[in-house]
Amino acid sequence: MKFITLGPAGNNHELVTLRYLDFHGLRDRAALAFARDFSEGAAAVLSGTADFMVQCAVHPECSTTMARSFDGLYALDTFISPSRDLAILQRKDVAQPRTLAVMSPTLGYIDASRWEDVELVPTVSEVTTGLIEGRYAAGVGYASTAQDHPELLRVAQFIGTVDDVWIVYGRTRVTEGRLLAWPDSPASRLYREAA
Template identity: 35%
Template sequence: MVRIYTLGPARSCHHHATLKYLEFQGIEARDIILVDDLVTAAGEAADRGDSYVLQCSAHLNVHLVTEKFRDRLQVVDTFILPTQSIAIVKRKGVKEPRTLGLPEPTVGYIDTKAWKKLNFETTKPVVEKKLLEGVYDAGVAYSRSALEHPDKLEIVQEIGKVVTSWLLYGPRPRYSGTIIASPYPELHHGLP
């Protein structure tokens, strides 16, 4: 059975990417451990010596996971997969949203000057939960948040799916002195 740690909770982009990756690899026997701190999880995976960690390359702590556990947990695979559809979502009834909840890696999607207060959360599902609780006016969440709660939330700005890369860390090094990459024929043809 494959044990893999990734950022939760369920239905997060990390969870989604983990499921897609394991499906692509044809792995059915799996133990997916959803965490809220990938650095701590990487330490646990490294200590176990038999586990993997999946992390988005845009995550804030990529350098810490890569550097801190370099002798016991190394990048063993990468892949390209879009995030789930993202949007700026606000609570219905809020005419001029001033407070925004968001995961810090999503700050590049917004105009920070447009908000009175930014509230950083670990993941978009946490943003959705706190929006529904009325903690702040708006948030960077999944588009489905508004679709699943049309009486409470609405989309202010659709960001959409963002194509990104993902890193899989594992206990046994895969790199052995030769580049590991997929052929990219378009590179040879140049841009039109």
């Protein structure tokens, strides 16, 4: 069984996909591959070179991926998971950065008005790598990177993580024309307690 998600290795998509595989007891029975983007991942599932794909629901490509259901790619599971803590990271060799590199879904986590320019970058991993390599002076990246590279980076503002919704896609349509929900989910218990 082969799962595919957005690369590169070490990003939130890998972290959360591995958690999902662990939850289902599949870590030792499933291979994990990485795609450059979700169009490539969807094509791999549709062609049979991968069986399932995992995508964060706030990823900018999510609506395009969901539309691939007309090609035979179906959402078959969803789950909620936090990912790596985020922070506004700043290079130590830049006194006052004027541009902030950020993946668009993370813009809502911060007040971007203090930056002259905001540069949209496709992934948090790319922001983080760009900070290490010196392509960006400041950006929303993985907080742990400042600990891993204390000579280069500092945390200008700790953000933390949110509980994102994640979608698992495959070639089998599981809804059979009906609503699929977990009747004894934590949310269901909250509803019963509130009623």
